[in-house]
Amino acid sequence: DKIKVALNGYGTIGKRVADAVMRQDDMTLVGIAKTKPDYEAYAANKKGYPIYAVDPAKAESKFKAAGISLAGSNLDMIKKADIVVDCAPEGLGEENKKSIYDKLDKPAIFQGGEEHEVAGTSFNAAANYAQAIGKKYVRVVSCNTTGLCRLLYAMDTAFGVQKARVVLVRRGGDPNDAKRGPINGIVPDPIHLPSHHGPDVQTVLPHINIDTAAMKVPTTLMHMHFVNATLKKKPSRDEIIAAIKQYPRLWLIPSWYTIKFTGDVIEFGRELGRPRNDIMENAIWEESVTIDKEGEFNVFQAIHQESDVVPENIDCIRAMTGIEKDGKKSMEKTNKALAIGN
Template sequence: MTQSTPIRVAINGYGVIGKRVADAVLVQDDMELAGVADVVADWRVRPLGPKGIALFGATQEHARAMTDAGVTVTGVLDDLLGQADVVVDCTPKRIAAKNVETYRARELRFIVHGGEKHDVTGHSFVAEVSFSSAVGRSATRVVSCNTTSIVRTLTALKTAGLLKRARGTLLRRATDPWESHEGGIMNTLVPEPEIPSHQGPDAQSVDPDLDVVTMAVKVPQTLAHLHYWTVQLTRAATKDEVLDAFRASPRIALIREAEGLTALNTVKELMADLGRPHDSLYEVALWEDMLKVQGDELFYAYMVDNQAIVIPDTIDAIRALAAPAPKAADSIARTNAALGIGRGLV
């Protein structure tokens, strides 16, 4: 593959993450979307035709069902994989781990997401930390939305020489908005039964040196996750020093309650006003005016859009696996420019 040859990307699974990855691939000038594969034949795949995206059935049976439903089908998953340099698996939790056997048999580079265990690929990916160790690998796992946010924010403090240990409480949305008619919770809170919750150890799969403990509770809303963090710094610091550390990260956006961004819904509405595809908040949205420093203790809160935050890292993971001589800083800058990250939210 030469620098001028686009990376051919296949997407297996066109759900919440898959459709956002597809849209992100389409705006990269060094990538080409070979197509997407799925199992459904309803409204979820009908936008593919107008977008000019080739649809493949996961199996012959699924392809026939799509055709019977009046959906144009190009072929089956096996046909799609034959046209790709890398496949991004966006299928539901535990399905991707089964698909891995197919990808390995074809000697095809592949990416799974945070619903799968670290052991599925032996490598966990957040672009700002583990890009270079993904280069030359056949596979990686882009970690979950919450883990991505943890690694981004703690890495910003670590890079500035300020991070000693971190303790976080996560208020987790109950379900994806498009599935809220089928499940979720109402009029209750559901604590995750173990401390630490799984996000802290998962962050350590990206950076084993992080001293981090997380606790989580599921709350009855579907917009986004909300994190509260207490961090012990390596020394006494000023608020400006901490804010400068966060500003240095290309995927952390400082927001202000004073600007009217007082809740999750207002931030999501801002994403719509900015014209972001699917109202996507790719950044960690961290409240600047809420952040407080007392000596060597730091307290802050931020919002995580679980449908969007992993999308730029997925694009970078594609380059890490499949681009010629990829560099982390170059890929991050390229992805950010294509997705409009770093232009400021307010």
């Protein structure tokens, strides 16, 4: 039987997870829940996704006026599902847990905007798939943390990470977000060091010694990380490249592609005909992969904040429901269904 998935919250992350669920042969989408009708609801309706209202008393007349028929309330949707993926705005996942998932006794996946404690288990498919097996609540870590966990897990497994230091240059807001910024300037965010990203990586990889600093800049396309790590073994550059190549979600950009900046990465997504030009892989510049005599590894990677967590949510569904106990097999299946790595 296919796993029945409900999407509670249908914004930047939720709509992508819903589409990704539809592309798996072992899952079905029960429906999506929205607070109000808008262009995303219009598109979901056109795709034939059953639409449920987060607060029907408030929303019913608005959906009716928009010509979108509702399948019920989000509670109705969640009751029909085996598992919920909560993609509500930051902090609301915790409220939904108390007011809905606990009461209906329904397994739920939370996103990176929630605290680790909301779920008690934080997830990255390559790093700790097995820890999510059979769990009731799991949090898929944020876009930046996902990107860092993927790379640091690969480096740690192959060579041992003694200490990682990361500078994150973060997009000011998503392309459809008019409220965030800055529109002119560079914001140390947070000014207090280290930033929360290091401890967040440790919710998945507790033994990794890591310091992080982050800045926000006026761009919407992607984040950029400069990663420096002292490695216990002293691998050659070729060995590092070979290690990266073992993971399809770590995508090495050869220099002949002439991808010069994040704009080119996104344009490449468009050229490939990727849905919403999504780049779900870490985009790693091969030319920047460097190792010195002391075993210091340096690299640039770009992270598509809107989509890199999507395959991780799919794998998390398989782990929590136990339909696939082998993380490698789940990732292979997800990668194939989403054309990751090609």
